[in-house]
Amino acid sequence: MLVEPFRIAVPEEALVDLRERLVRVRLPDEIPGSGWTYGSSLAYIRELVEYWRDRYDWRAAERSLNRFPHFRARVGDLRIHFIHRRGVGPRPIPLLITHGWPGSIAEFAEIIDPLSDPAGHGADPHDAFDVIVPSMPGYGFSDRPNMPGLDPERIAAIWAELMTGLGYERFGAQGGDWGAMVTTYLGARHPARLIGIHLNMVIAFRDETQPRSEDDLTEQERTEVAEARRFVKDETGYQRIQGTKPQTLAYALNDSPTGLAAWIVEKFRTWSDCGGDVERRFTKDQLLTNVMIYWLTETANSSCRLYYEALHAGKLAPRGLRVDVPTGCAIFPGEMVKPPRRWAERAYNVQRWTRMPSGGHFAAMEEPRALVEDVRAFFRPLRQA
Numbered sequence: 001m002l003v004e005p006f007r008i009a010v011p012e013e014a015l016v017d018l019r020e021r022l023v024r025v026r027l028p029d030e031i032p033g034s035g036w037t038y039g040s041s042l043a044y045i046r047e048l049v050e051y052w053r054d055r056y057d058w059r060a061a062e063r064s065l066n067r068f069p070h071f072r073a074r075v076g077d078l079r080i081h082f083i084h085r086r087g088v089g090p091r092p093i094p095l096l097i098t099h100g101w102p103g104s105i106a107e108f109a110e111i112i113d114p115l116s117d118p119a120g121h122g123a124d125p126h127d128a129f130d131v132i133v134p135s136m137p138g139y140g141f142s143d144r145p146n147m148p149g150l151d152p153e154r155i156a157a158i159w160a161e162l163m164t165g166l167g168y169e170r171f172g173a174q175g176g177d178w179g180a181m182v183t184t185y186l187g188a189r190h191p192a193r194l195i196g197i198h199l200n201m202v203i204a205f206r207d208e209t210q211p212r213s214e215d216d217l218t219e220q221e222r223t224e225v226a227e228a229r230r231f232v233k234d235e236t237g238y239q240r241i242q243g244t245k246p247q248t249l250a251y252a253l254n255d256s257p258t259g260l261a262a263w264i265v266e267k268f269r270t271w272s273d274c275g276g277d278v279e280r281r282f283t284k285d286q287l288l289t290n291v292m293i294y295w296l297t298e299t300a301n302s303s304c305r306l307y308y309e310a311l312h313a314g315k316l317a318p319r320g321l322r323v324d325v326p327t328g329c330a331i332f333p334g335e336m337v338k339p340p341r342r343w344a345e346r347a348y349n350v351q352r353w354t355r356m357p358s359g360g361h362f363a364a365m366e367e368p369r370a371l372v373e374d375v376r377a378f379f380r381p382l383r384q385a
Contacts, residue, residue: 001165006070006081006141008062010296015058018257018295022053025258036269036276040262044278048265049258051284058296061289065105068112072141075161081141082134083108084166088117089128093195093383094168095375096132096159096186100177100201101242101303102264103362104140104293105133106286110368115375126383127376129172134162136178138302140293145302151313152178152306156185160193169193172379176200176363178306181315187323187348196326196351196382198375200363203317204339204347217340224338231336235270238263242307243316250301253294260300261291271361273334281366321347328352328378330371334360352378 027049030042068083083105086092095115099107112131119125135142137150137158159182163171172195175183180201187197217225241249253260265287269278278287294300310316327348331338333356341353354374359367 001073001075001162003071003073003165006072008066008070008141010058010062014296019053021257022049025049027258036266040266045258045262045265048261048284048287052257052261052288056285056288058289058292061106061285061292064109065289070141073162073165075158075165077147078137078143078145078158080134080137080143080158080162081105082132082162083112085112085116085131087115087128087130088119089125091126091383092116092128092130093379094132094163094166094171095129095379096134096163096171096173096183098134098159098173098175098179098182099136099139100175100179101139101306102267102290102294103177104290105135106290106293107362107364108133111364111372114368114372118376123376127380129379130168132163132166132171134159136182136303136306138306139299140297144299145305149309149313150306151309151315152181152318153185153189153313153315155182156189159186160190163193170195172196172198172382174198174200174375176361181310181318184318184321184323184348187325187327188318188321191323191325194325196328196379197323198328198330198352198378200330200332200371201335201337201361202329202331202339202344202348203337204343205317205319206343207346216342221340225340228337228339235336238267239307239311239316242304243311244308246301246304246308249304253300253304254298257291257295260295261288263300264291264294268362271334271336272366273332273358273360281360281362286365318347323348325349326351326378326382328354328374330354330356330363330374332356332359332361332363332367334358334366336361 072081114121115129116131118127173183180199183197272281274281363371
């Protein structure tokens with residue numbers, strides 16, 4: 001596998017075009033006082049667009065992202081982009097971290113260095129990792145698939161091949177959102193390769209062979225199961241659109257930066273532990289840098305298409321899988337789904353189950369220190385495996 005250095009370098013004309021589009025923005029109407037009830041708030045999106053147009057600095061974000069070592073390698077028919085930060089410590093173990101939608105490699109900006117160089121961040125050098133953070137196919141700086149059928153299980157196979165090409169026979173894996181599903185498939189389909197997996201979003205289901213009763217759940221678990229049901233009822237319209245007609249949606253998202261930002265930022269607000277104030281957890285710069293990765297690479301369509309591929313392959317959620325490799329689960333209170341531990345234990349070999357005091361779906365951005373420490377603690381006893 002040929003690995004080539006890569007540097008993010010966006011042509012200036014792309015930034016000029018973006019600003020012109022932001023100047024010409026045509027905002028929709030809104031029912032007075034409705035706020036975020038119907039979707040992204042008009043007042044907030046207007047404020048965000050003005051900031052994006054007049055104050056946001058992509059070149060600064062580009063320099064910040066380029067402080068990491070970036071590469072691209074051809075795996076099968078696709079060029080895969082990834083960050084590869086070598087660990088600083090006696091025996092770093094490789095750790096593959098996978099993002100989801102609507103995230104990107106930018107999610108992990110605050111955890112890559114602490115994981116790879118713990119001593120440089122006040123921790124034990126024996127906890128060092130070689131950190132590998134790829135852009136999923138169809139996302140960011142990886143190639144966009146031009147054939148149907150690239151679902152999470154196939155992405156897991158690509159990741160296994162990538163890690164072989166990088167010289168790693170065995171490795172750890174971590175992920176949330178789609179990253180949790182890809183990581184689950186790694187554990188289930190490539191167990192000999194995995195030291196362990198760590199998830200910050202756990203998808204597990206009730207044992208359907210048993211009577212449908214919640215008498216065996218604690219009060220907190222019953223509340224969380226009810227919250228997950230409400231999420232499925234009220235917050236999964238995006239899944240149906242992206243899982244059935246992503247191409248139709250793509251014309252709007254690929255043509256309008258404002259539309260793309262509104263589509264993505266609403267999820268950062270809804271899925272995070274922000275109490276309704278998205279900037280309690282994320283700065284405008286963080287939100288826009290993530291949006292920019294989609295905009296500049298024109299991957300709104302190819303990223304959303306993963307929902308179609310997964311839905312039509314019956315892999316929108318990893319039902320029926322058993323992961324026997326050691327599994328760590330970080331349960332953040334603002335996460336959209338939080339299954340009872342006993343449900344997770346039917347699907348995973350759960351070795352660590354941590355209930356976090358705060359944080360949500362975007363754990364690496366919301367609570368980077370807590371996530372880093374949980375990953376370190378989980379893999380610590382597995383390092384000699």
